[in-house]
Amino acid sequence: MTAMTPDDLTRQVLGAFEGTPQPRLLELMSSLVGHLHAFAAENRLSPQEWREGIDFLTATGQKCDSERQEFILLSDVLGLSSLIEMINAAGAATEATVLGPFYVAGAPRRAAGEQLGRPQDGEPTLVTGVVTDTRGRALPEATLDVWQSSANGLYDTQDPEQPPFNLRGVFVTGPDGRYRFRTARPVSYPIPTDGPVGGLLQATARHCWRAAHIHAIVSAAGCSPVTTHIFDADNPYLDSDAVFGVRDSLVRPFRPAGPGDPPDVSFVAEMDFTLVPAAQEV
Ligand SMILES: [Fe+2]
Numbered sequence: 001m002t003a004m005t006p007d008d009l010t011r012q013v014l015g016a017f018e019g020t021p022q023p024r025l026l027e028l029m030s031s032l033v034g035h036l037h038a039f040a041a042e043n044r045l046s047p048q049e050w051r052e053g054i055d056f057l058t059a060t061g062q063k064c065d066s067e068r069q070e071f072i073l074l075s076d077v078l079g080l081s082s083l084i085e086m087i088n089a090a091g092a093a094t095e096a097t098v099l100g101p102f103y104v105a106g107a108p109r110r111a112a113g114e115q116l117g118r119p120q121d122g123e124p125t126l127v128t129g130v131v132t133d134t135r136g137r138a139l140p141e142a143t144l145d146v147w148q149s150s151a152n153g154l155y156d157t158q159d160p161e162q163p164p165f166n167l168r169g170v171f172v173t174g175p176d177g178r179y180r181f182r183t184a185r186p187v188s189y190p191i192p193t194d195g196p197v198g199g200l201l202q203a204t205a206r207h208c209w210r211a212a213h214i215h216a217i218v219s220a221a222g223c224s225p226v227t228t229h230i231f232d233a234d235n236p237y238l239d240s241d242a243v244f245g246v247r248d249s250l251v252r253p254f255r256p257a258g259p260g261d262p263p264d265v266s267f268v269a270e271m272d273f274t275l276v277p278a279a280q281e282v
Helices: 006-016 023-042 047-062 070-077 080-087 196-203
Strands: 124-133 143-147 168-172 178-184 213-219 226-232 267-270 273-275
Touching: 006 023, 047 070, 047 196, 070 080, 070 196, 143 178, 168 178, 213 273, 226 273
Parallel strands: 124 267, 124 273
Antiparallel strands: 124 178, 143 168, 143 213, 213 226
16 A cells, blocks of 8 residues: 555645536636645645744734735735736736735825825925827826825825825826826835734845835726826836836836926926726727
8 A cells, every 4th residue: 555645635635626616716726726735845844834834824814904904015025916917917008016005995086286195295296197098099087096105105094194095086187188186206115014024024135115106096987997106217126126016117207397397396207098998808
């Protein structure tokens, strides 16, 4: 009688899932079991290492609450969030990137050109551009749900000094598809390091900084929405963003304001967005 091998065990577990009625769930569970078993077998994972992994995931879950999402942060630093956005991207649209853990639904709708945030949130900046579809047609009534951190690197949900929905707002494009809003020039900020994900970064000698950015979810009727960022071209972390979110096509100069620009802003960033009509997707 021959002893059971790791391969035998893996086959047995895969067999236990064979009756899964939902085909996609069967596909995903089978793949997950296969990769998970291969990871353990190839690395000869010890019981202690397995236990440390369980403890790490447990602590990650325990760090989560209604405003802190440590599992998304874990997904982000592993590059998984970025990969999911990439493999689900609609071809010719503006490149997507990570949603991140700080999105809050229900931000107030704001008038064109309105100022996000307070004077102490950073250097006054005008952000403007046009939203079109992939055929080049301007999209009126498109919405930009934008959010960013303050000059101290903190989002409103992390900082009791900031009022709710500070540096957050929904802007709507005009008949020509154009939008504009005033905000603070974004700064680099560290992702939260007071939880298990911070411990992981420390243990692997990785830094915790995100390249300076403004978040945007751009939507229009009849088009697929895009979750993306506007990155500041003048930033030292573009090549080593802690969550692997940077795409070259999303990097823009934040140029000093000059003649012809509104007198109340110090910088101007221009960013156009392209959405794919939903019917065009296969
Ligand atoms: Fe962010």
